Amino acid sequence: MHWGHPVQGLAQRLSGPAEKIVRRAVLHIHGNGHDLGLPQNLAAWALASAWRGIPLYPLAGPIVVTGRTESGDVTTLDDDLMQHAKAVARTGRDTLAEWHARPSASNEAAAKELLAYAARDVAPASSDAPSICAHLG
Numbered sequence: 290m291h292w293g294h295p296v297q298g299l300a301q302r303l304s305g306p307a308e309k310i311v312r313r314a315v316l317h318i319h320g321n322g323h324d325l326g327l328p329q330n331l332a333a334w335a336l337a338s339a340w341r342g343i344p345l346y347p348l349a350g351p352i353v354v355t356g357r358t359e360s361g362d363v364t365t366l367d368d369d370l371m372q373h374a375k376a377v378a379r380t381g382r383d384t385l386a387e388w389h390a391r392p393s394a395s396n397e398a399a400a401k402e403l404l405a406y407a408a409r410d411v412a413p414a415s416s417d418a419p420s421i422c423a424h425l426g
Contacts, residue, residue: 314340314370315357322350331403332381336374339407344400376410 316337319327327350334348354374356364366374384403393399 312357312361313367315355315363316348317353317355318348319350319352323347325350327351331385332378335381335403335407336377336411338404339377339411340373342408344404373411377407380406380410 316333318333319325322330330348330350330352333352333354334345336354337348338345354366354370356366356370358364381403384406388399393402
């Protein structure tokens, strides 16, 4: 899977038409993590990708997920989104452990597997799927 530059275009891929989206979560991303050689943050990548419904650029380094008010201020993460984050982090940890015993056929297969698990972990009980935005810092 070709990822391209990890930061270029990320904000556009994490956002959508403003009239259709009420953003509930913000990912505070280390804007230079990839260039500094920081490790990929698979849990944050899987979570953000599952929330958006598409595979995003890989994310590197520490990432903080917060809530967002309707006016755009940072706030605590809603309980349902916190549960999503915890579930995807657990799933990511468990999946990585499985890959040590049973390596994936390819990087692309591994990414698809992790994204499928993350999508399951964040599947909304209703049609109220969260949307996110990124803060590159």
